[in-house]
Amino acid sequence: MSSASTATVSSSSTVPPRVVEEKTVQEELSLPILLADRVIKSAQKAESLRQDCSDLAKQVDRLSQMLRAEVRLAVSTPSLYDRPLRRIASDITRNLDRALTLVRKCKKHSGVLRQVFSITTAADFRKVSNLLESSISDMKWVLSIFESDGGAHLSLPPITSNDPILAWVWSSISAVQMGQVRDRVDAANQLASLARDNDRNKKMIVEEGGIVPLLKLLKEGASVEAQTAAATALSNIASDGEKVRVIVDALGISMIVGVLGDSQTRVQISVANLVARMAALDGYAQEEFVRLNVTRPLVSLLSSHLDMEIVSNNPVKTSIPSLIEMNKKLAYKGGYNSDSSSHGGSHNSKEREMETPELQLKLKVSCAEALWKLSRGSVSNSRKITETKALLCLAKIVERESGELQFNCLMAIMEITAVAESNADLRRAAFRTNLPAAKAVLDQLLRVSQEEIDPQLQIPAIRSIGCLARTFPARETRIMGPLVSHLGNRNVKVATEAAVALGKFACPENLNCSEHSKAIIEFDGVPPLMKLLRSGDQPRLPGLVLLCYLALKAGNSKALEQASALNALEGTSRSVSAHHPELKDLIARAINHLTLYQAGAPLNRLRHHNEYHHNRQNFALHS
Template sequence: MAVPADDKTLNLQDELSFPILLADRVIKSAQEAESSKQECSDLAMQVERLSHMLRSTVRLAALSAHPLYERPVRRIVADMAKNLERALTLIRKCKHSGVLRQVFSITTTADFRKVSNLLESSIGDMKWLLSIFDSEGTNLSLPPIASNDPILAWVWSYIATIQMGQLKDRTDAANELASLARDNDRNKKMIVEEGGIAPLLKLLKEGASAEAQIAAATALSNIATDKERVISIVQNLGVPIIVQVLGDSSTRVRIPVANLVARMAELYPEAQEEFARENATRPLVSTLSMGAVLDDPKLHLGKTTIHSLVQINKELTKNGKATSINDHNNSSSLLGRSHSSSTHYDGTSRGGHYNKKEREWETESPEVKLKVKVNCAEALWKLSKGSLENSKKIAETKGLLCLAKIIEVERGDLQLNCLMTVMEIAAVAASNSDLRRAAFKTNSPPAKAVFDQLLRVTQEGSSPRLQIPAIRAIGFLARTFPARERRIIGPLVVQLGNNNVEVATEAAVALGKFVSPENFNCVEHSKAVIEFDGIPPLMKLLEIQEQGPQMHGVVLLCYLALHFSNSKALEQAEALKALEGAARSVVAQNPDLRDLFARAIHQLTVYQDAAYPHRQPSAT
């Protein structure tokens, strides 16, 4: 009885030994045949060729310097075993004689031809298999087993080359897999199913050449376009390898690797936490900070210690007043050892390696520098989204200061990605008071730098694409600002009247967080909104016949009415009438707002009835 070819408990040697034994039985049975001797002999010759090829494969597996790529071996050997069993069954029938021989002779001619064709296909499969293991480069011929699916043969050949070939051939094969993966999802799925992830990660980790690493990272990025495939990379222990390469590799290699991090983090939340455990944000922030210069080195301080002060004084004496983010973070890296016992700001060790990276950075073209920073900023954005651990680590590595500086001086995708990162960290801080206090304390230099840039982007009004995340970030941090911090409210009120409906709506949402009863300073912030003349643009927003703008505008108006129902501005704007007019449509879409509406309308009604005793009651 045949051993199941898909039994995963069998090692490759055992799986190859079964068809070898089966081939020996076929040859012996052919020698014992009493009828159709020539046909049996012809089959035996075919089987003997297969037996030699199988033994060559066993020797190759035993002597190869690299682990043999097993996937095509197992598929081809399993198919061959079925063909050998059919040959054995047919030849055993030829041991009959007499009347039985005459019965069987009627059907055996076609049967022999069919089995011979099957064995010939197995011979073609084995010739192809040995060729991909022995050849110097990739073999793009088609084995019979893949005649209906040539992509399968190419995938097998490329993976075998990546796992067992020479460096140049491995690089070329990785580039070919990247191209196949770019074509369609079926190819991506096939590469994963045929075991392509592990060899690509190995090629990436080895760092034999920048070209090989770029090819491997690009292939992995093209494969990692859905959750299941990202899970495959994580399960193959890809995250530690990726983070190591981010810290140790050349600038050009970090471009596709950072892109891979962004894709994995976006598609699989558990990957975010894996990257947090490996401290992936550290090399990303370090790359972003390359070449950046801050005007005041004291801004680098988080928790000031005697050690850090001594180090900074040494830097000032040596380098003058301006110092780079990287310089300081290397000098103060001892402060971060509670988070990473043996790594520094860029995720690497100090000394010659760090200087080498700096020198390499200086020689790179502006295009390469920009591209790697854009990708690293996007990776930070995706890592920080909804992740407390990654958001904390970005803040701990002085990442906020770096992000603020880039938002100030850069434009385009780099500025946007940094802004989105700040927004996502702010979103996490909105629901975590510890992060909010640690990262966004209003008197800390990094927080001040971030707030300044958020306000600047909000006020400039050059691009809604930038204004919206800036305004959202300010809104997320609403509970951070004390009552006396009025410089935040004014710009938001101005944007409440922005001609762009999305920007105006986001301003209403942000202001709603400032004046919400959940905000301890809601009364003072409400007063500031009214004093900055926020009621007129708010009433215009309510006139927009769209669900989003109208709802958020009405919520803001309700909060203001709760805190300042006696406001002349609300009275002059006929806020009560506006709320009553919007109540039915908004509450119908948002039933949870019914209580807020009722309380706001009641407050305004009570005030107006008290101020005007002869006023006719409003319809409710």
């Protein structure tokens, strides 16, 4: 197999290189050096094709000197990037083994046998000589990237002739690990660009050991450009859970959290983006971030330059006149990463004060997105976030900002409320209606749902209110009115979301479902609901579920009778039950409940009602 084809096979391997290659570089190079010595000695003893053997020995000697130079370099350079060297050394070992077999055939032979060996080895010498020349070129290349100043290498070693990207990856990782600061920045940017191109490049960078040098570059803080380039490259590489896990296993989470808490603004933007990406792709990384308390620097950065009004448990409102005082209170409550012993943090705070508003806005956008992705489906992260002043901060930003920042904050609130919906402890701790932060959040959710016209903002606001349905007392008209009004929204998606939210108020699992159901009807919600049922397949299901709940809890309502709710349920029961069998019993109960209260219900409906209950009783007896 040629060196080029060998490289192609090796580069496609999915086995992490460090799992297989446990030997040191010196140990790895000892075998080809030993083989080279044997080839030279055997060539000196050759009886046939002596000139060819001599020429071959000269090539091997050059190769041997290069290998020994690499050993000396490895001993004197603890940070040596050895991936290309190991790969090339393996290829050289195979080529030297072929050379040794060849020259050993040239020992003393007689008669016809000698002529046969002369005929067969002449062609073999040319093949082996070409392989050795390729190995020499490979060694020249690898020595050049180690001994140069870390600049770009446009040449390609023969081992990567079928896969030029591999050479670029090797030289870039080598520069990130061993080069000067400027070269490390350029190399990190090169890796970021390669990773952005396609998944194969991402996989290659990971397999060739690029994660650890990039994390080291990020942590060292040699320059803003270096840290930004490293964070960008890591973000581009981390495109799925498997690659994110490599970063986690390299102890990258602690480095990322440390840099986020104490860096300049441009670096923090890149790192916050990296946090958001990793948290979105891997649940384990998401939990590791919360274990190392990444929420503290994120909330701290998000709330900087934000005048917040903190409401105490009594009706008196306390206004915090300055950002410094607010920071102290947030730090006391566990919401800030304020280390008074960190001179770097103080220095960076002063620098942040001088940043342009545009850059400060980008930082807040990135931090809000990170909180959004961290809270998604995570009880521990959502609890950690609500234990800070994050809810109040998010509410204030939703109130005062617009665009991407407002949207990201709304999405963070939506994910936290979604977790709280299924976790009673979090719901009681963070979203009791008498809590100042919870009240501030609810006020903004209602305001957005009523005043905003963009469905992208209305939908998360409405969904958040629905997730909190169990926290509201009976006859909560302040909430119910706006939600009911959206049943008639011209945007079908918004209307459907309103039906889903109202269904959570009216469902039997809600202790106040009867009162909420009556309130929905009192706010004239039945007519737009019936219209929504005719809007298509997407809104039909949540609308039908809501109608069933209303029938069960307020079946004697004239509004349901006037809207022909019973006819609507009967008309859709068969088709819906066929596609959604889990709703069959709910629809049947709703039909029978309405039948009891509708004075003009035909006899067959009453007979159906009696048969239904008779069957249920028989089922209960036999059970």
